[in-house]
Amino acid sequence: MSSTESNKLIARNSIFMSIRMTMILLVTLYTTRVVLSVLGVTDYGVYNVVCGFVSMFVFLNTSMSNGIQRFFNYELARNRIENVREVYNVALFIQVILVVLVIVLTETLGLWYLHHKMNLPPDRMEAAEWIFQFSVLSFVFVILQVPFAAAIMAHEKMNYYALVGVLDAMLKLSIALVLPYVQSDRLIVYGALLAMISVVNFILYYIYAKRNFSEIRLHLHFNLNVFQSIASFSGWNIFGSFSHMMKEQGLNLVLNLFFGPVVNAARGVVAQVNAGLESFVQNISVPVRPQVVQSYAAGNKERTMRLMFSVSKLSCILLYLLSLPILYETDFLLKLWLSDDVPAHTSSFLVITIAVSFLNSLNASVSSVVHASGKMRNYQVFSSLAVLLAVPLAYVVLHWGYSAECALWMSFFSMLLAQVVSLMILKTIVDYSVADYLKSILWPFALVVGITFWMPYLVHLYVQPGFVRFVLTCAVSLAGISLTVYLLALNRTEKELVDGMLRRVVNLRHE
Numbered sequence: 001m002s003s004t005e006s007n008k009l010i011a012r013n014s015i016f017m018s019i020r021m022t023m024i025l026l027v028t029l030y031t032t033r034v035v036l037s038v039l040g041v042t043d044y045g046v047y048n049v050v051c052g053f054v055s056m057f058v059f060l061n062t063s064m065s066n067g068i069q070r071f072f073n074y075e076l077a078r079n080r081i082e083n084v085r086e087v088y089n090v091a092l093f094i095q096v097i098l099v100v101l102v103i104v105l106t107e108t109l110g111l112w113y114l115h116h117k118m119n120l121p122p123d124r125m126e127a128a129e130w131i132f133q134f135s136v137l138s139f140v141f142v143i144l145q146v147p148f149a150a151a152i153m154a155h156e157k158m159n160y161y162a163l164v165g166v167l168d169a170m171l172k173l174s175i176a177l178v179l180p181y182v183q184s185d186r187l188i189v190y191g192a193l194l195a196m197i198s199v200v201n202f203i204l205y206y207i208y209a210k211r212n213f214s215e216i217r218l219h220l221h222f223n224l225n226v227f228q229s230i231a232s233f234s235g236w237n238i239f240g241s242f243s244h245m246m247k248e249q250g251l252n253l254v255l256n257l258f259f260g261p262v263v264n265a266a267r268g269v270v271a272q273v274n275a276g277l278e279s280f281v282q283n284i285s286v287p288v289r290p291q292v293v294q295s296y297a298a299g300n301k302e303r304t305m306r307l308m309f310s311v312s313k314l315s316c317i318l319l320y321l322l323s324l325p326i327l328y329e330t331d332f333l334l335k336l337w338l339s340d341d342v343p344a345h346t347s348s349f350l351v352i353t354i355a356v357s358f359l360n361s362l363n364a365s366v367s368s369v370v371h372a373s374g375k376m377r378n379y380q381v382f383s384s385l386a387v388l389l390a391v392p393l394a395y396v397v398l399h400w401g402y403s404a405e406c407a408l409w410m411s412f413f414s415m416l417l418a419q420v421v422s423l424m425i426l427k428t429i430v431d432y433s434v435a436d437y438l439k440s441i442l443w444p445f446a447l448v449v450g451i452t453f454w455m456p457y458l459v460h461l462y463v464q465p466g467f468v469r470f471v472l473t474c475a476v477s478l479a480g481i482s483l484t485v486y487l488l489a490l491n492r493t494e495k496e497l498v499d500g501m502l503r504r505v506v507n508l509r510h511e
Contacts, residue, residue, distance in 0.1 A: 023166045023169060024165055024166060024168075024169040024276070024279065027169040027170060027172070027173045028169060028172070028272060028275075028276060029272070029273075029276070029337060030173065030176075031169075031172050031173050031175075031176040032269065032272045032337075032338075033337050033338055033339075033341075034176040034177065034179070034180075035176050035179065035190065036265075036269070036338060036341050037338075037339070037341055038176075038179045038180050038186060039179075039186060039187055039190065041262060041265045041341065041343055042121060042124070042261055042262070042265075043124065043127070043186075043187045044265045044268060045260075045261030045262055045263075045264040045265035045268065045343075046120055046121070046124050046127065046128055046131070046187065046261050047131055047187060047190070047191070047268075048252070048261075048264050048265065048267065048268035048271075049118065049120075049252055049253075049256050049261055049264040050114065050118070050120075050128050050131045050132050050135065051131065051135045053110065053113065053114070053118070053132075053249065053252075053253065054106060054110065054132060054135035054136055054139055065146045065149075065150065067230050067233045067234035067237055068087065068091040068094075068146060068147060068150045068230065068234075069150045069153060069154060069289075070233065070293060070371050070372070070374070071087045071091075071226075071229070071230055071233075072084060072087055072088075072150050072151060072153075072154035073154050073289075073290045073293035073294060073297075074293055074294075074297050074372075075087060076154055076155070076294075083226075084215040085215040085217060085219075086223040086226045087226060087230070088147055088151065088215055088216055088217075088218075089218060089219060089222065089223070090222070090223060090226045090227045090230055091146070091147040091150070091230070092147050092218065093222065093227070094227070094230065094231070094234075095143050095144055095146055095147060096144075098143050099140050099143050099144065102136070102139060102140065102143065103136065103140070106132075106136045106139075107136070110132065110136075111132070114128065114129065114132055117257075118256065119256050119257060119260050119261065120261065121261070124187070127185055127187045127188050130185075130187075130188045130191060130192075131187065131188070131191040134191035134192055134194065134195040135191065135195075137195045137198070138194060138195045138197075138198035139198075141198040141199050141201070141202040142198060142201075142202075144202055145201060145202040145205045145206065147209075147216075148202075148205040148206050148208070148209035148210075148216065149161070149205045149209075151209045151213050151215070151216055152205065152208065152209060153289075153290070154290060155212075155213060156290055157208075157212075160208055164201060164204050164205065167200075167204070168197060168200075168201055171197045171200065172194070172197065175190065175193045175194065175197075233374060233376060236376035236377050236379075236380045236381070237371075237376055237380060238380075240367070240379075240380045240383065240384050240387075242384065242388075243383070243384035243385070243386075243387035243388045243418075244387060246387075246388055246390075246391050247387050247388070247390045247391070247411055247414065247415075248271075250390070250391035250394075251267075251390065251391060251394055251407060251408065251411060252264055252267060254391060254394050254395050254398065254407060255267065255394075255398075255404055255407060258398045258404075259404060262343060262344065263343075263344070263345055263404055265343040266343035266344060266345040266346045266349055267349060269334075269338070269342075269343060269346050270346060270349045270350045270353050271353075273326070273350060273353075274350075274353045274354065274357055277319060277322050277323060277326075277354065277357060278319075278357055278360065278361070281315045281318050281319050281322075281357075281361050281364075282364075288307055288310075288311050288365075288368075289368050291307060292304055292307050292308065292365075292368045292369060292372050293368075293371070293372040295307065295372075296369070296372035296373060297372070301430055304369060304372065304430070305369070305430060305432050306493070307365075308365045308366065308368070308369050309365075309436070309437070309440040309441055310491075310493070310494050311364070311365040311368075312361070312362050312364075312365040312366075312441045313440065313441045313444055313445060313489070313494075314494065315361035315362070315364065315365065316358060316361050316362060316441070316445045317445060317448060317481070317485050317489065319354075319357060319358060319361050320358075320445070320448065320449060320481065321477065321478065321481045321482070321485075323354045323357075324452075324453070324456065324477045324481070325456065325470070325473045325474045325477050326350070326354070327351060327354065328456045328457075328460065328473050328477075329469070329470045329473055330347045330350055330351070331347060332465055332466070332469075332470055333470070334346055334347060334350075336467075345404055345405070348405045349404075349405070349408060352405060352408040352409060352411075352412060353408065355412050356408075356411050356412050356415055359412070359415040359416055359418075359419050360415065362419055362441070363383075363415070363418065363419050363422055366419075366422045366423065366426055367379075367422070369426060369429070369430060370422075370425075370426060370429060373429050373430070375429050378425050378428070379422065379425045379426070379429075382421050382425060383418045383421050383422045383425070384418075386414055386415075386417040386418035386421050387414050387415060387418045388414070389410070389413075389414040389417065390410050390411040390413070390414035390415075393410035393413070393414065394406075394407035394408075394410045394411070395407075397410060423437065440491075444488065444489035444490075445489070447484075447488055447489065448481060448484050448485055448488070448489050451480075451484050451488075452477070452480045452481045452484050455476050455477065455480040456473045456476050456477050458476075459472045459473050459476055460473070
């Protein structure tokens with residue numbers, strides 16, 4: 001596939017991902033409003049802290065998922081279908097073993113922590129136990145769907161991936177609309193229905209992969225070499241997944257220890273908004289990831305680094321475009337979204353979390369190049385140690401009596417350190433120019449921010465708070481950032497990619 005064809009495929013897949021995330025974000029925001037209103041702040045906080053604890057074990061699945069995805073892409077790039085079939089068989093075996101391990105860990109360590117360490121209202125403990133079990137069930141099916149979802153992503157069938165994502169959001173919306181009419185314990189019913197959605201997602205991925213990809217066929221031959229390769233790759237990858245899990249869920253547990261479930265409710269609301277923002281940013285990075293692996297596998301390291309620079313810059317710019325109106329209109333949006341049910345600390349938590357997301361968007365493209373190379377050890381060990389600093393630092397500042405916001409700023413500090421470490425290690429894998437990194441990514445982004453950040457402030461000076469000011473803030477931000485980015489921040493190749501995406505949007509109805 002030529003570079004031009006690859007760029008067209010990236011543009012096409014980015015459109016599908018953008019449509020997916022637009023619908024998912026709108027549905028998710030409304031769903032969160034309804035669920036928070038129906039369950040109440042306390043029950044919503046209980047749900048988030050319990051599910052958050054179960055999702056701590058997601059690092060095991062994430063590390064294996066990244067490894068499987070990488071090996072699918074690598075073998076497809078070399079057109080070795082028989083090897084892809086070997087990867088599938090080993091991947092399925094690994095995921096089944098992972099299911100057993102997760103069940104053992106959650107039903108022993110998990111239940112012990114639930115009953116002896118979590119700060120939960122005594123009258124909601126039974127509901128928390130049900131939510132815990134439903135979360136484990138959901139997680140099991142998320143694990144089992146990985147080989148099939150990885151095959152879909154490796155074949156770059158983003159249209160189907162987007163369709164399943166939209167269906168998932170619509171089913172969750174349906175649950176939220178039905179929940180007010182439930183007469184029994186709504187928290188328990190909510191957890192049960194979400195578990196059923198995980199089963200539906202697994203079935204949809206399984207059926208599509210089995211019907212469309214010839215390599216998705218189970219056979220009795222087990223390739224020990226492939227198993228060792230995936231296990232070795234994923235073993236080092238566990239450090240990265242574990243560190244990010246601890247950064248998020250470890251902070252949840254620390255906050256719960258000092259402040260109780262109300263603060264967890266605030267973090268849960270912020271997590272919904274941030275997940276939506278980061279998912280939009282992934283519309284750029286996810287479609288490019290297979291191309292990064294394939295370029296590296298083909299020995300084209302120059303294109304690999306060009307893709308990394310472009311993805312890093314465009315990810316930061318897109319996140320800035322989406323978050324600037326939110327930062328200016330945080331209180332209005334939270335009031336509009338959640339009415340009078342806004343938990344304390346939500347506004348300040350949101351600002352800090354968005355700041356952390358900018359570092360995540362920079363790190364994602366670095367991680368994709370390291371994954372493509374397969375040289376995981378130093379990257380995962382040292383960047384993971386940097387990220388993990390967030391949890392003990394947060395505990396220390398809270399123990400000293402500082403605010404919950406200070407605990408979240410420890411997350412920003414640890415991610416900044418991790419990004420510096422990641423770039424240093426990347427240079428030992430691919431000999432890139434640090435000056436080019438600064439010139440290609442950080443300088444254009446800083447230029448855009450410096451020129452456009454003040455523009456919505458003029459609206460705030462002359463327009464009263466309300467919906468009109470919010471619309472004007474969005475319009476001014478969109479126009480100012482888009483024009484500045486296109487004229488000053490994009491190189492020729494990036495402009496061609498953006499132009500291709502715009503043409504795809506115009507012509508999508510004809511395809």
